[in-house]
Amino acid sequence: MAESLLCVRDAEAAATRILPADIRDFIAGGSEAEVTLAANRAALDAVFLTPRMLGGITACDPSTVLVGCQSALPVAIAPMSYQRMVHPEGELGMARAAREAGIPLTLSMMSSCPLEQVAAVGGTLWQQLYWLRDRGQVTDMIQRAEAAGCRALVLTVDVPRLGRRLRDMRNNFALPPGVTAVNLHDESASLLHRPPAGASGVAAHTNYAFDPSLSWDDVSWLRASTRLPCWSAASPRSRSPSRPCPTSGWFIPRGSWGWPAPPGKRESR
Numbered sequence: 001m002a003e004s005l006l007c008v009r010d011a012e013a014a015a016t017r018i019l020p021a022d023i024r025d026f027i028a029g030g031s032e033a034e035v036t037l038a039a040n041r042a043a044l045d046a047v048f049l050t051p052r053m054l055g056g057i058t059a060c061d062p063s064t065v066l067v068g069c070q071s072a073l074p075v076a077i078a079p080m081s082y083q084r085m086v087h088p089e090g091e092l093g094m095a096r097a098a099r100e101a102g103i104p105l106t107l108s109m110m111s112s113c114p115l116e117q118v119a120a121v122g123g124t125l126w127q128q129l130y131w132l133r134d135r136g137q138v139t140d141m142i143q144r145a146e147a148a149g150c151r152a153l154v155l156t157v158d159v160p161r162l163g164r165r166l167r168d169m170r171n172n173f174a175l176p177p178g179v180t181a182v183n184l185h186d187e188s189a190s191l192l193h194r195p196p197a198g199a200s201g202v203a204a205h206t207n208y209a210f211d212p213s214l215s216w217d218d219v220s221w222l223r224a225s226t227r228l229p230c231w232s233a234a235s236p237r238s239r240s241p242s243r244p245c246p247t248s249g250w251f252i253p254r255g256s257w258g259w260p261a262p263p264g265k266r267e268s269r
């Protein structure tokens with residue numbers, strides 16, 4: 001009998017049985033001792049939805065507008081890199097699932113399938129950006145996202161460097177052959193497959209390629225460089241209070257996959 005996946009925990013348990021241990025750790029692990037990962041999980045588990053009874057309701061419509069895009073649910077898929085690691089179709093399969101569910105997909109800049117192919121699947125696509133030292137690659141990605149019909153840019157601002165992900169360090173984690181950041185033209189991508197001893201290949205590549213000096217001025221530059229709405233993906237407490245929000249809004253909370261960010265008040269504007 002086929003295994004029934006009735007909730008996210010079922011899917012997680014099935015994936016844990018199937019995936020190689022180092023890939024499972026890359027997905028399920030968090031930064032440092034994973035104290036904040038557990039705290040974020042607990043914070044999410046403490047959110048309850050209040051049902052409205054006695055309303056005489058026979059049909060529910062959970063659809064809404066997210067980032068100016070119609071969505072069948074008040075949910076969008078967060079950017080997750082290198083999805084061909086877990087399935088040969090990678091981001092293409094994820095895009096089909098998002099299209100069928102009627103929800104937006106945020107495509108990671110570190111996608112293992114080309115942006116244009118993912119966009120051709122249809123559905124609502126937002127493009128995530130990291131701030132790279134090679135600004136030409138950022139510009140290229142913005143232009144490709146516009147040409148491919150993406151509806152928004154999502155700038156990750158809370159990973160100036162990838163946090164110390166201890167499981168990956170212990171595994172000397174390297175991407176499987178044939179899986180790479182296909183949207184970048186980047187000599188340092190070899191680090192993804194051949195990390196230094198005791199290091200994660202993804203961390204080595206990230207720390208080489210990312211520009212940690214990202215500032216409000218760069219965010220202003222980004223806004224002036226595109227006609228798409230720009231959103232920021234950040235941890236709850238990484239917002240700088242010193243400047244008014246120059247992006248359209250913030251996506252928070254963010255968990256602690258890339259950085260040990262503490263849980264915080266859920267807010268956005």
Ligand SMILES: Cc1cc2nc3c(=O)[nH]c(=O)nc-3n(C[C@H](O)[C@H](O)[C@H](O)COP(=O)(O)O)c2cc1C
Nearest residue numbers: 026027078079080081108109110156254255256257
């Ligand atoms: C395997 C994996 C890859 C990720 N890759 C990216 C990425 O490329 N860009 C990014 O901004 N965030 C990335 N993230 C972070 C997620 O977008 C998300 O913020 C994080 O998982 C916390 O959200 P959650 O609490 O809903 O899990 C990744 C997370 C995972 C698990």
